[in-house]
Amino acid sequence: MTGKLTIWTLDWVPEGPRGFVRDLRLRWAAEEAGLSYDVRTVPFEDRETNHLDRQPFGQVPYLADGDLALFESGACLIHLARRSENLMPRDAGGEAQTLQWVIAALNSIEMVSVPWWFLKMSGQADNALAGWMEKRLAQVETVLGQREWLVGGRFTVADLIMADVLRVPDVRARGGRPASEAYVARLTARPAFRKAHADQIAHFAAADKARAKP
Numbered sequence: 001m002t003g004k005l006t007i008w009t010l011d012w013v014p015e016g017p018r019g020f021v022r023d024l025r026l027r028w029a030a031e032e033a034g035l036s037y038d039v040r041t042v043p044f045e046d047r048e049t050n051h052l053d054r055q056p057f058g059q060v061p062y063l064a065d066g067d068l069a070l071f072e073s074g075a076c077l078i079h080l081a082r083r084s085e086n087l088m089p090r091d092a093g094g095e096a097q098t099l100q101w102v103i104a105a106l107n108s109i110e111m112v113s114v115p116w117w118f119l120k121m122s123g124q125a126d127n128a129l130a131g132w133m134e135k136r137l138a139q140v141e142t143v144l145g146q147r148e149w150l151v152g153g154r155f156t157v158a159d160l161i162m163a164d165v166l167r168v169p170d171v172r173a174r175g176g177r178p179a180s181e182a183y184v185a186r187l188t189a190r191p192a193f194r195k196a197h198a199d200q201i202a203h204f205a206a207a208d209k210a211r212a213k214p
């Protein structure tokens with residue numbers, strides 16, 4: 001697949017999630033890989049139903065690569081990684097381990113951190129998931145204390161998504177995890193992240209202006 005890449009996101013979001021909407025994962029990967037892409041949008045209003053044909057859960061991001069349409073940020077990242085060695089080694093073992101850590105970020109860490117965060121945001125700071133969350137973060141801290149990168153001694157999309165999961169301010173604010181903190185700082189200092197982040201912020205700022213027009 002070497003079609004035209006289009007990353008789909010929302011046309012606008014409130015201030016809170018800006019810089020964290022998951023299209024940033026795909027923008028970041030494309031920037032790392034030097035792949036050109038367009039960004040297109042679906043309306044924030046009615047988002048739960050207005051693009052179910054492209055994302056069956058009414059979420060973003062989703063990706064078009066020519067005629068291929070994909071949803072789930074992890075699947076999109078693995079797809080992009082197959083287009084560029086910058087994102088994933090080409091040997092079978094390196095590929096398998098990248099996939100393993102992408103799934104670990106989503107299914108072992110974000111699977112805990114998102115519901116924990118939702119409960120915290122709804123006023124339950126000391127919620128029932130706090131212990132599970134602490135355990136998972138401590139386990140990742142052990143891994144990151146022993147290596148700079150998750151796979152093969154080099155940057156991969158596994159680091160991209162793990163850092164994106166760990167960089168959530170409420171997660172970082174729990175503190176006491178120096179290796180994870182250094183990892184997040186190192187990953188988010190990468191020029192590709194900074195560009196993707198700045199572009200997402202600019203995208204939603206432009207949407208503010210468009211909405212303000214009479």
Ligand SMILES: N[C@@H](CCC(=O)N[C@@H](CS)C(=O)NCC(=O)O)C(=O)O
Nearest residue numbers: 020021022058059060061072073074
């Ligand atoms: N598992 C999905 C999660 C996507 C997700 O949570 N997207 C958020 C934006 S970052 C969203 O669309 N939220 C709107 C909603 O759920 O209504 C993925 O990784 O792509």
